[in-house]
Amino acid sequence: MTSPRRGAVAFEHVRKDFGGFTAIPDLTLRIEPGELVTLLGPSGCGKTTTLRMLAGLESPSAGRILIGGEDVTRLPANRRDVSMVFQSYALFPHMTIAQNVAYGLESGGMKAGPARDAADRGLGLVGLDGMGERLPSELSGGQQQRVAVARALVLEPQVLLLDEPLSNLDARLRRRVRTEIRDLQQRLGFTAVYVTHDQEEALAVSDRIVVMQDGRIAQEGTPRALYEQPASDFIADFIGEANVVPCEVDRVADGMATVRVGGLTQTVPARDAAPGPAQLSVRANAITLQEGNGPFGGKIVSSAYLGDHLEYEIETDVGLLFAIDAEGHAPLRPGTPVSLGFRPRGLALIA
Structure with a gap:
C-alpha cells in the first residue's frame, strides 16, 4: 500500500426526501483530510442515510456532496473513491481471507499476483499476518471485522466509511477492535467517517463527533467538548446519560x-x-x-x-x-x- 490519499468531504445544503418524508432537511458539514468523524445519534436520526449518500447508495434530493474537491453528487457508487466497512462483514464464505481482501483489486483490473501481494500487506496492517489461507469461518468475529477493514484499505480510497462496524461483536471485543481501528487510522492518517449509536464508542475513536437529531446536526465538536459542554438537554442525556x-x-x-x-x-x-x-x-x-x-x-x-x-x-x-x-x-x-x-x-x- 502507498501512503493514503487524505480526501476532504463536504456536504453542501444536502436534503434527502423519501416520498413525502424529509429525512435530511438541510445538511452542511465538512470533514478535513485525515480526520475521523463519527456520526452519532439514535435510530432514525439520519446518520446512516448521510453515510449512504456519501457512499453513493442513496441520491440527495438537493445539494452537493464533494470528495477531495470533486462533485460526486450524481456519480454512482463504483465511481466514488470511497470504501465501506459494513457491520455484517460481508465476506465471501467460500473464499480464503486473502482472496476476500484481493477481490476488489482484481475486480478493478489488477492482476492476481500483485493483488495477492497487496492483500498480504493489508492483512499485515490489521495484525493478521500469515492467516491468508484461512476461511472466514475459521476466524473469530473480531478477526473477520479486521479482514473487512483490510479489504477496504487495500483499495486505497480517499475516504473510509464504517457503518456500525462493531455492532456484531461482544462488549470486550468491541473495546479491543475499536482501539485497533483508531490506532490504524492515526498511524496511516486516512480520512474516515464512522457511524454508530454507541456513545462510548464514539468518544473513544473520534477526532470529532457530529450528533444528529431528526436529520439535523444537534451539536458537533471534540469528544471532550460534547461531554463537558453539552448544548442541549438532548446532548447531555445522549452523551453520557x-x-x-x-x-x-x-x-x-x-x-x-x-x-x-x-x-x-x-x-x-x-x-x-x-x-x-x-x-x-x-x-x-x-x-x-x-x-x-x-x-x-x-x-x-x-x-x-x-x-x-x-x-x-x-x-x-x-x-x-x-x-x-x-x-x-x-x-x-x-x-x-x-x-x-x-x-x-x-x-x-x-x-
Whole structure:
C-alpha cells in the first residue's frame, strides 16, 4: 500500500426526501483530510442515510456532496473513491481471507499476483499476518471485522466509511477492535467517517463527533467538548446519560455563574448564561451521596451492584436522579434517606 490519499468531504445544503418524508432537511458539514468523524445519534436520526449518500447508495434530493474537491453528487457508487466497512462483514464464505481482501483489486483490473501481494500487506496492517489461507469461518468475529477493514484499505480510497462496524461483536471485543481501528487510522492518517449509536464508542475513536437529531446536526465538536459542554438537554442525556435539572443562576461574574439547585450552591462556567432560571447538566458520577439528611436531600428508589461501582436512582425535589457511586461498599436500600452533593467536574449549564 502507498501512503493514503487524505480526501476532504463536504456536504453542501444536502436534503434527502423519501416520498413525502424529509429525512435530511438541510445538511452542511465538512470533514478535513485525515480526520475521523463519527456520526452519532439514535435510530432514525439520519446518520446512516448521510453515510449512504456519501457512499453513493442513496441520491440527495438537493445539494452537493464533494470528495477531495470533486462533485460526486450524481456519480454512482463504483465511481466514488470511497470504501465501506459494513457491520455484517460481508465476506465471501467460500473464499480464503486473502482472496476476500484481493477481490476488489482484481475486480478493478489488477492482476492476481500483485493483488495477492497487496492483500498480504493489508492483512499485515490489521495484525493478521500469515492467516491468508484461512476461511472466514475459521476466524473469530473480531478477526473477520479486521479482514473487512483490510479489504477496504487495500483499495486505497480517499475516504473510509464504517457503518456500525462493531455492532456484531461482544462488549470486550468491541473495546479491543475499536482501539485497533483508531490506532490504524492515526498511524496511516486516512480520512474516515464512522457511524454508530454507541456513545462510548464514539468518544473513544473520534477526532470529532457530529450528533444528529431528526436529520439535523444537534451539536458537533471534540469528544471532550460534547461531554463537558453539552448544548442541549438532548446532548447531555445522549452523551453520557446526564441528569438535567432545573436551577437558578444567582449571578454571573468573570465568566463564572453561581447556581442554586435545591439547597446547594455551586460555581460553574457561565457559558453565556444570564441570571434567572436555567438548566444544569449533572453527570451521574458527579453526584456524591451519604446516608442521612442534608441541605439537598433525597430517597433511594433503587440500587444495583455492578462490581466496581454502585448505581442508584434517587427521588429528589428536582426529579429522579441517576447516580454512580464508585466508592460505596454496600448498596443503600430503597427508601433510605440520603444527602446529595455535586463534584465540580461533571456540571454544565445548558442555555
